[in-house]
Amino acid sequence: MDFGFTHEDEDFRAEARQWLHDHLAGDFAGATGADGPGHEHQATAVRRRWERELGAAGWIGIGWDPRHGSYGNRTATLTQQVVWAEEYARAGAPARVGHIGENLLAPTLLAHGTAEQRQRFLPAIARGEELWCQGYSEPNAGSDLAAVRTTAVRTNDVRTTAVRTSAACSSGTGDGAGGYRVTGQKIWTSLAHEADWCFVLARTEQGTSGHRGLSFLLVRMDQPGRVEVRPIRQMSGTEDFNEVFFDGALAEAGHRVGAEGDGWRVATSLLALERGVSTLAQQIGFAAELDHVLRLALRTGAAADPVLRDRLVRAWSQLRVMRWNALRTLGGTGTGTGTGSGEAAVAGAPSVAKLLWGRWHQQLGELAVLVRGAPAALGPHDWTPHRPYELDALQRLFLFTRADTIYGGSDEIQRDILAQQVLGLPREART
Secondary structure (H helix, E strand, O other), X not given: OOOOOOHHHHHHHHHHHHHHHHHOOHHHHHOOOOOOOOOOOOOHHHHHHHHHHHHHOOOOOOOOOHHHOOOOOOOOOHHHXXXXXXXXXXXOOOOOOOHHHHHHHHHHHHHHOOHHHHHHHHHHHHOOOOOEEEEOOEOOEOOOHHHOOOEXXXXXXXXXXXXOOOHHHOOOOOOOOOEEEEEEEEOOOOOOOOOXXXXXXXXXXXXXXXXXXXXXXXXXXXXXXXXXXEEEOOOOOOOOEEEEEEEEEEEEHHHEEOOOOEHHHHHHHHHHHHHOOHHHHHHHHHHHHHHHHHHHHHHHOHHHOHHHHHHHHHHHHHHHHHHHHHHHHHHHHOOOOOOOOOOOOOOOHHHHHHHHHHXXXXXXXXXXXXXXXXXXXXXXXOOEOOEOOOOOHHHHHHHHHHHOOOOOXXXXXXXXXXXXXXXXXXXXXOO
């Protein structure tokens, strides 16, 4: 295929590159997240200010479907979205804390939300003022998302509680006043400690199971006594994820996206959006990590080992394959989700993308250990009571990537999707 950039795209690239150069100064320049995975919880105050900086210049939401109007954001073609994602990654700009709202919730509201919901939430996301987290996984419902047990029970007392949101949204679904009391636990929730809102998949029809009886609700996080966030300390020593406990948390009826009981369709369409333009920026981060490992292999002499050298070459070539696959799918022969328009994905493409990058990144973590040999087991500093547990960037890479084939849909689940939706094989028998 021919995936090239036009003169207009290159002009857009020059504008993006210049803007990033001019604004990545001071605290912003020091919050790049260049140390690799395992630091999503750090420098959040600076990164929140950076979101507002991006929003003021219109850089948030450039991929939103312009057919629904503007919410203070620029609009860009698909190739320009690719340009922005690549330039952002190359500039070493701060890791985004608003990406869940911008790249997951916003396209979902454009596809499934009401005009009132879009008007209430999208301008605040575009300005970088409200942050979101994703309330999907539960302790016994991770990759098997249909097994969620969090419940949402109808209530009429939402208006008399501490939840105060825009009146314009109160009748967005035609249900009038009232709403839901949400009770349950979510886990592995990125950025829950910073988020203002959470989109929650909950069971609104008691006695149902599987895909039936689920609804997609927008829940305010600032509900003392009703929403509790607990960081999860990982084996890498960092706290990137959280547990979230809902104890009768309130959600307005007008903050339900889609019909009651139609949450599975809304939630799964959102999952396809996770494999969009942002994967190309992710791959630039991967390339930087691979370059670090390659330089280390040359410095230590590990590259002289023919077996290890072969694995390094394979890693380089596989990363190129991932890039071309991403461009192919964004170009219209794959997912079809790059514009954020909510159009249906081609069966299997998101699963292929997840299988490719999850396994590749995990193997890169293993290579990082192999090229270092025995010193990989040592920390960068001597142990002291005041600093008992510290890792360098490649050690964090190895430990963090153990989860790459699990979160975001495990490899087993992705293969099941491909087997059933692409190959037409029967579902695995369950006992």
